[in-house]
Amino acid sequence: MLSEPGRVVTRGFTGGIPLFANAAADPDPAQAVNSASVEREDKDRLVTANPRVQTRRIIDRDAGIGLLMLILSVSGLFIVLVNVSHILASRGMRVRKNVGIMMALGASRSPVLRLLGAENAFIAAAGAVIGGLFAIPLSRAMESTLGLSTASGLYVLLGVPIAWALTLVFSLVPAWRGSRVVPAEAMRSV
Amino acid sequence: MISLKNITKAYTLAGSSLTALDDVSLTVNRGEYVAIMGPSGSGKSTLLNIMGILDSATSGKYFLEDYDITSLPDREHARIRNKHFGFLFQSFNLFSELSALENIMLPMSYAGVPFRKRRERAELLLEEVGLTYRAQHRPAMMSGGEQQRVAIARALANDPDVLLADEPTGNLPSDKGREIMDMLERLNDKGVTIVTVTHDPEQGRRARRRILIGDGKLGADELSDEGARHA
Numbered sequence: 001m002l003s004e005p006g007r008v009v010t011r012g013f014t015g016g017i018p019l020f021a022n023a024a025a026d027p028d029p030a031q032a033v034n035s036a037s038v039e040r041e042d043k044d045r046l047v048t049a050n051p052r053v054q055t056r057r058i059i060d061r062d063a064g065i066g067l068l069m070l071i072l073s074v075s076g077l078f079i080v081l082v083n084v085s086h087i088l089a090s091r092g093m094r095v096r097k098n099v100g101i102m103m104a105l106g107a108s109r110s111p112v113l114r115l116l117g118a119e120n121a122f123i124a125a126a127g128a129v130i131g132g133l134f135a136i137p138l139s140r141a142m143e144s145t146l147g148l149s150t151a152s153g154l155y156v157l158l159g160v161p162i163a164w165a166l167t168l169v170f171s172l173v174p175a176w177r178g179s180r181v182v183p184a185e186a187m188r189s190v
Numbered sequence: 191m192i193s194l195k196n197i198t199k200a201y202t203l204a205g206s207s208l209t210a211l212d213d214v215s216l217t218v219n220r221g222e223y224v225a226i227m228g229p230s231g232s233g234k235s236t237l238l239n240i241m242g243i244l245d246s247a248t249s250g251k252y253f254l255e256d257y258d259i260t261s262l263p264d265r266e267h268a269r270i271r272n273k274h275f276g277f278l279f280q281s282f283n284l285f286s287e288l289s290a291l292e293n294i295m296l297p298m299s300y301a302g303v304p305f306r307k308r309r310e311r312a313e314l315l316l317e318e319v320g321l322t323y324r325a326q327h328r329p330a331m332m333s334g335g336e337q338q339r340v341a342i343a344r345a346l347a348n349d350p351d352v353l354l355a356d357e358p359t360g361n362l363p364s365d366k367g368r369e370i371m372d373m374l375e376r377l378n379d380k381g382v383t384i385v386t387v388t389h390d391p392e393q394g395r396r397a398r399r400r401i402l403i404g405d406g407k408l409g410a411d412e413l414s415d416e417g418a419r420h421a
Contacts, residue, residue, distance in 0.1 A: 097283075098285065100244075101283045101285070102296075102300075103244075103268065103271070104242070104244055104271065104277050104283075105271075105272065105277070105296055105297040105300060105344070106268055106269070106271050106272020106273070106297050106300040106301065106348070107268060107272075107300050108264065108265045108268035108269070108300075109264060109265075109268070110265075111300065182244075182245055182246070183239075183244040183245070184236075184239040184244040184245035185245070187244070187279070187283065
């Protein structure tokens with residue numbers, strides 16, 4: 001990483017963003033005299049660079065951004081899950097009359113719960129897959145703009161089932177409530 | 191067959207209690223054709239819903255043959271509804287996204303009847319109500335009378351002991367209403383117990399037993415001339 005005394009090259013690990021001003025550009029022959037004087041000055045100051053320290057700084061920086069992204073993502077995911085839960089509860093209200101009719105025809109709560117759960121599972125799976133597809137270009141855009149290290153596709157692959165499972169967890173209450181209706185009252189619903 | 195003892199149903203609305211049924215006791219025997227009549231808000235639909243286990247009583251006891259309905263769990267209620275009751279509603283309550291045939295097959299699927307048998311029985315029932323040509327049609331493509339005939343076929347899918355009808359002719363023109371009443375009479379002649387809630391005096395006359403209800407209390411309970419002949 002240290003190509004010559006006082007000059008740190010950090011390309012690659014940070015995605016090309018220079019960490020120090022003197023590493024921003026390669027020496028220009030036209031400015032060689034000035035550069036030489038600056039380097040001499042640097043040499044006089046005896047700038048020493050410890051590769052471990054530099055690496056640690058870079059890792060800390062990436063970890064900080066990563067933590068921020070994690071907090072934002074988890075907060076966003078939570079808000080989305082609460083919204084999904086409300087939407088599914090609202091859907092449960094819309095199909096309330098049909099649930100009442102099903103129960104009048106002899107359906108017990110378990111097939112109603114299974115039906116609502118299966119619908120929710122399908123919606124959750126569709127959302128997770130679509131979200132996963134959006135995550136790929138979005139992570140690339142973040143990588144190039146923030147200079148973060150490349151996110152592995154494995155994370156996206158892992159994210160899809162995790163998002164699906166979390167959505168399913170948040171859909172349990174609406175499905176359970178949808179199946180706990182009194183048939184006579186449910187059939188009066190519009 | 192159906193025995194209600196001291197049934198009370200009270201609702202709490204905006205903090206105040208409303209008694210829909212007040213200490214109602216009633217027995218319906220197998221094979222009867224009973225019409226429950228009364229003004230709007232008298233509690234007749236509530237009574238029918240409790241008979242069909244679509245709603246529960248606040249207090250009192252309900253026996254259906256050997257079952258003490260009030261002490262059974264929800265799952266058993268669903269099984270009894272599926273096996274012993276068929277329902278007819280004023281607004282038909284067919285599933286709009288299913289064909290006539292699929293609507294009729296639905297109660298049999300809850301009873302665990304295999305697909306082929308469900309289909310065969312549904313086709314037979316459609317033939318009995320004269321709507322074979324409507325098998326693949328959805329409710330929106332049918333007239334009100336046809337929809338109610340499909341609903342009758344659906345109600346008979348699991349060969350129920352009791353048919354509970356809530357204003358079955360209420361949304362039909364008089365000629366179509368008479369067709370439905372004729373069908374109910376024929377079913378009763380075959381041994382199906384029928385309990386209907388109605389405003390329609392003609393349907394009341396056709397029933398073999400008339401029970402009047404007002405303010406949640408049962409009033410006159412009389413046999414019609416037809417009923418007296420059968421008694």
